Amino acid sequence: MAKQISVFLENKAGRLSNVTRVLGDAQINIRALSIADTSDFGILRIIVSDPVKAYKILKEAGFTVSETQVIAVQIPDSPGGLASVLEHMADENLNIEYLYAFLGTTENDALVIFKVEDIEKAEAAFKKKEIKFLDENQLYRL
Amino acid sequence: MTYWDKEKECISRKLLEDLQLRRLKETVYRVYAFVPAYKEKFDAAGVKPDDINSLEDIRKLPFTIKSDLRNNYPFNLFAVPMSEVVRIHSSSGTTGKPTVVGYTRKDLDTWSELMARALTSAGADRYSVIQNAYGYGLFTGGLGVHYGAEKLGASVIPSSGGNTKRQVMLMQDFGTTVLTCTPSYALFMAEVMEEMGITPADLKLKAGIFGAEPWSEDMRTKIEDSLKIKAFDIYGLSEIIGPGVAIECDAKNGLHIAEDHFLVEIIDPITEEVLPYGTPGELVITTLTKEALPMIRYRTRDLTTLDIVPCECGRTHVRMQKVLGRSDDMVIIRGVNIFPSMVESVLLRIKGVSPYYLLVVDRKGNLDFLEVQVEVSEEIFSDEVRRLEELGALITKELESALGIAVKVRLVEPKSIARSEGKATRVIDKRKI
Ligand SMILES: [Zn+2]
Numbered sequence: 001m002a003k004q005i006s007v008f009l010e011n012k013a014g015r016l017s018n019v020t021r022v023l024g025d026a027q028i029n030i031r032a033l034s035i036a037d038t039s040d041f042g043i044l045r046i047i048v049s050d051p052v053k054a055y056k057i058l059k060e061a062g063f064t065v066s067e068t069q070v071i072a073v074q075i076p077d078s079p080g081g082l083a084s085v086l087e088h089m090a091d092e093n094l095n096i097e098y099l100y101a102f103l104g105t106t107e108n109d110a111l112v113i114f115k116v117e118d119i120e121k122a123e124a125a126f127k128k129k130e131i132k133f134l135d136e137n138q139l140y141r142l
Numbered sequence: 143m144t145y146w147d148k149e150k151e152c153i154s155r156k157l158l159e160d161l162q163l164r165r166l167k168e169t170v171y172r173v174y175a176f177v178p179a180y181k182e183k184f185d186a187a188g189v190k191p192d193d194i195n196s197l198e199d200i201r202k203l204p205f206t207i208k209s210d211l212r213n214n215y216p217f218n219l220f221a222v223p224m225s226e227v228v229r230i231h232s233s234s235g236t237t238g239k240p241t242v243v244g245y246t247r248k249d250l251d252t253w254s255e256l257m258a259r260a261l262t263s264a265g266a267d268r269y270s271v272i273q274n275a276y277g278y279g280l281f282t283g284g285l286g287v288h289y290g291a292e293k294l295g296a297s298v299i300p301s302s303g304g305n306t307k308r309q310v311m312l313m314q315d316f317g318t319t320v321l322t323c324t325p326s327y328a329l330f331m332a333e334v335m336e337e338m339g340i341t342p343a344d345l346k347l348k349a350g351i352f353g354a355e356p357w358s359e360d361m362r363t364k365i366e367d368s369l370k371i372k373a374f375d376i377y378g379l380s381e382i383i384g385p386g387v388a389i390e391c392d393a394k395n396g397l398h399i400a401e402d403h404f405l406v407e408i409i410d411p412i413t414e415e416v417l418p419y420g421t422p423g424e425l426v427i428t429t430l431t432k433e434a435l436p437m438i439r440y441r442t443r444d445l446t447t448l449d450i451v452p453c454e455c456g457r458t459h460v461r462m463q464k465v466l467g468r469s470d471d472m473v474i475i476r477g478v479n480i481f482p483s484m485v486e487s488v489l490l491r492i493k494g495v496s497p498y499y500l501l502v503v504d505r506k507g508n509l510d511f512l513e514v515q516v517e518v519s520e521e522i523f524s525d526e527v528r529r530l531e532e533l534g535a536l537i538t539k540e541l542e543s544a545l546g547i548a549v550k551v552r553l554v555e556p557k558s559i560a561r562s563e564g565k566a567t568r569v570i571d572k573r574k575i
Contacts, residue, residue, distance in 0.1 A: 006523070006524075006525035008518045008523050008530075008553075008555060009555070010553075010555050015555075036527045038531065040534075040552055040553060041518075041530065041553050041554075043524075043525055043526075043527060043530070045525060059520075062555070062556060063555065063556075064518050064519065064523045064555060064556050065520070066520060066524070066525060068525045097526055098526070115525070115526075
């Protein structure tokens with residue numbers, strides 16, 4: 001299980017750079033990032049080196065922020081790696097809300113962040129198939 | 143029931159009307175003799191002071207409107223020489239020249255009396271600690287409340303507007319029991335308190351007296367819930383005297399207008415016809431005791447209803463319903479009248495939605511559009527687009543059914559809608575820019 005920071009952004013020039021500047025000034029590294037957007041607004045989802053601090057300083061800077069539980073799954077960096085993980089999740093009836101890739105890799109594996117409906121059920125399913133996922137401390141330190 | 147001045151506040155209607163007529167005649171004679179602008183208007187209307195022999199005769203007199211104040215800028219409507227004027231206030235001139243109002247020493251006494259009445263009506267007394275967060279300065283809110291609170295004998299903290307964290311600290315350290323400010327600022331304070339980790343249980347706050355902008359019943363509920371206080375509406379405008387023209391009592395069923403000092407009428411804002419009690423329209427006020435700046439039939443542009451049914455509190459003065467809106471704030475979109483307070487009510491009924499909103503009216507081609515900007519608070523924020531879109535759709539649906547026109551809801555970041563420490567800006571009408 002890992003903490004993702006989600007930030008509400010208006011679709012206005014400069015908002016994303018504001019968030020990244022606030023984090024950068026506080027010496028917080030962004031490990032993974034995705035943006036979901038509509039014509040009016042966007043939701044920035046980030047994995048950072050220090051989620052507790054990131055939450056606090058973004059809130060102080062006036063952003064609407066929330067913490068979301070996600071799973072960082074290690075996917076074998078070979079053709080079909082992601083497909084087999086997704087197939088397994090489908091077999092286990094795990095509903096995926098969204099997913100996005102990590103910046104950088106570990107031990108020759110790719111990292112993919114999953115937001116699922118039932119996180120405990122997903123972890124149990126991954127363990128069964130020996131699909132590796134990172135715990136919080138491993139993830140933030142990467 | 144506690145009153146500040148029982149004799150005046152619970153006076154019989156008969157005695158009140160006698161007093162009003164005597165004071166009205168005196169005021170009319172005075173403005174005719176000392177204010178050339180009034181004499182000109184009366185002469186043009188063919189009316190002389192001697193023609194006023196009953197309260198109904200007031201209808202023979204011409205109205206006074208805001209532009210009369212501007213046209214006589216700064217002091218030409220004053221009915222006393224400047225040597226008698228001891229205080230000057232002025233409104234901000236956002237739409238043209240500012241308006242200027244003056245007070246004699248007796249006017250200031252009257253004003254303090256009215257404010258002391260108002261504070262008493264809201265349960266304040268000499269043991270109260272009143273934190274006055276209305277802006278001090280040219281705006282009448284700050285000093286008006288201040289002198290009334292001193293007259294009452296309460297302990298006044300003249301904190302003025304702004305520096306909200308310090309306001310909260312003062313409230314906690316000085317044991318503030320009564321807060322006076324605009325309703326939007328009260329809510330902002332509650333928000334800041336929460337961020338500071340201070341709960342209502344840490345405070346001694348019992349009541350709040352909020353005015354200077356229209357606010358809805360739902361806003362009252364929100365303020366009362368978040369600060370755990372009783373919230374009272376106060377009404378006033380600088381052209382008449384400032385805050386204290388009318389105040390709610392414990393019954394919270396309308397604001398008692400200080401009729402021994404003000405004669406009120408409701409008119410149809412279009413035809414200017416005087417309407418009976420119970421019919422909504424524009425409030426028109428004539429001052430009965432003001433010396434420096436008497437006002438004859440001043441059109442307030444505030445829309446309300448008068449209720450003469452005796453109040454359970456024992457006060458006999460007529461009650462005005464909470465102001466629905468100022469005709470200036472009303473926007474007409476495709477023939478439908480929309481007040482910001484209507485939008486506020488809808489938003490406050492949706493769980494988690496903050497009452498910070500902005501109406502933006504624009505015209506594309508020949509069609510008018512209403513966009514309602516709503517802040518996304520942490521309570522309603524979700525990391526999933528679908529949920530935010532569902533929320534936007536829900537707000538849209540609720541607004542459209544309440545307002546009866548198509549609305550575009552835009553979710554915006556918090557604090558992007560300016561927090562106002564004075565009057566909140568609720569409408570931007572781009573059609574007029
Ligand atoms: Zn009453």
